[in-house]
Amino acid sequence: MRFIEKLLKEEDFIHFVDIVVGAYPGSMDGLQPTKEQLKAHFMHNQYNDASINYYGLWEDNELVGGMRLHDFEMNLFSNIIPIGGVGLVAVDLLRKKEKIAKELIAHFFKVFLEKNIHFVALYPFKPDFYKKMGFGYGSKIHQYLVEPTSFPKGSTKRHLTYLTSQDKHRLADCYNRVAAKRHGMFYKTESELSSIFKNPRNYIIAVEREDKIQGYMVFSFNKQSETNFLLNNLVIKEWIYETPEALLELSTFLNSQADQVNRIEWNTQEENVHFFLGDVLNGTNHLIPSVYHASSVSGVGLMYRIINVRGFFEALTAHNFNGQTLTCKLTVKDSLLPENNQQIIIKAIKGNLNILDNENYDVEMMIDIAELSSLVIGVVTVQELFMLSKVKISDEQYIQALHQLFLVLEKPMCITAF
Structure with a gap:
């Protein structure tokens, strides 16, 4: 038993x-x-x-x-x-x-x-295993491995300082201000915060202006040779910034490490940081046809799952769904949670949502719980899912309306490891 x-x-x-x-x-x-x-x-x-x-x-x-x-x-x-x-x-x-x-x-x-x-998440040991259990993919992460001089050099780094465990909650205040403005981010727990300072390999530096931390970086060094102690990579574990000025000062610090650091590893969910960097090539000299130079390596990781469809949408009634007016019958397939195997009517009037049991509807959308979980937080769009045969729509003339209803301009970002 x-x-x-x-x-x-x-x-x-x-x-x-x-x-x-x-x-x-x-x-x-x-x-x-x-x-x-x-x-x-x-x-x-x-x-x-x-x-x-x-x-x-x-x-x-x-x-x-x-x-x-x-x-x-x-x-x-x-x-x-x-x-x-x-x-x-x-x-x-x-x-x-x-x-x-x-x-x-x-x-x-x-x-x-x-x-x-109503909503849960995990990091998968096998993405396909958890996909079959109804978890949908989150945003991809992009790993850059660039030379220090690829980071822009600003005019100053005089606001940079080391942080110690006594600064723990000042760091948390900075992080939480950023998290409060960024879709998808988790607030830091006390254990997560403490672990940053308990790791003896971590260096923690911050931009401090007017007695307030406006950005910080947690990093460590990885040796690249067993015979040459001078060959090291700098690994960025966490990089948070509230302002362009804070970003540039921390970038200036990275630029100044060229005499000691071979390459810098930066794992980020920001899709367009290659606009920020100088040379984005990762040193492999790999060429993708026809002429695309290898820069970052991408990977799937954090996965999300709705475990109560009705409860999840009821919790979003204060959210405006892009000003759309549409009544949609949502038919959800969930092989693991029978109570999620249901049909609900979503009625949006100028973007304001109501969940109904019985109502005439304009269109029916049939979707698996995994794809729905990714769709509603903005990882993927209705149009993309339709072209990939991952959603069925009863009347294709409503594809664009459904696309606009569920469209999220900012993909979710999460740097919390657990």
Whole structure:
């Protein structure tokens, strides 16, 4: 018999760490923490951080899997909503392919549905696995690997300063001001904030003007040679800026590292930063036909899922859907959550939304929950989904109207790792 409950006993955490290390062997490599340190870290989170909870799955009183759940706050169209997160989904090496991960995810849904939370997210170990479970893709990330001199050099960097743990909440204030203006961003939790300063490899610098942090950067160095200690790359872990001036001062700092740094790794969801950089080439000399020079490498990562369609749309009644007037029957396919397998009527009048049960409608849109989850937050458009055969529309003359109804000008951005 299987059951899932919170991990509370030290013995349970010891077993969970063994499962995690088996599921993610890279977590014990090199400078990563020991098993004892992982156990202490997990237990500290469980007992001291209300936003983090660890769960285990037992079968016949044996722990065979587990996960970590997060309570986040997210900027959704300038409204702050609760969103659930799951990470560290791990299954005992001897128990794989026994649908343990599926049961853990189902319990993840249950936990947040009981909290009346309609939207969840995760970072997938296999995107296709979670796509089949109804998670839709978030914005892509672009990894640039450029020379320091590719970053513009401004007139000054005199407002730059190092930050210490005493500046933790000043840094958080800067981040949260940016998050409050940027669709998709999560507010920082106390644990996430502390981890920035606890990592001994991190350097943290900031632009400070008028006693206020207006931008900051967290970075570390990676050596590029076992025989030449002078060859290093600088890895940007977090770069937040409120103003063009703050961006340029931090860029000037990066430009000045040319004597010590080979290349700078910048992972960003901003699609057009190549306009900011000088030489955007990544050093591979790879040419894409006909003549496109390799610059960034892109990847899919964070995935979103609506776990209560009606509740999600009801929470958006204050959001204006681009001034559109349209009545749409939305038919959603959700193979994992039967309660989401439903039809609702969305009536928009000048962009103001109402959810109805019975109403004459102009058009029906049939869509899988994964694609719907990506559509409503602006990762993809109705027109794109239609051309890719990922949405069915009963009357094609309404494609443009539906496109405008769900159009989001700014794709969601999220730099929170969990």
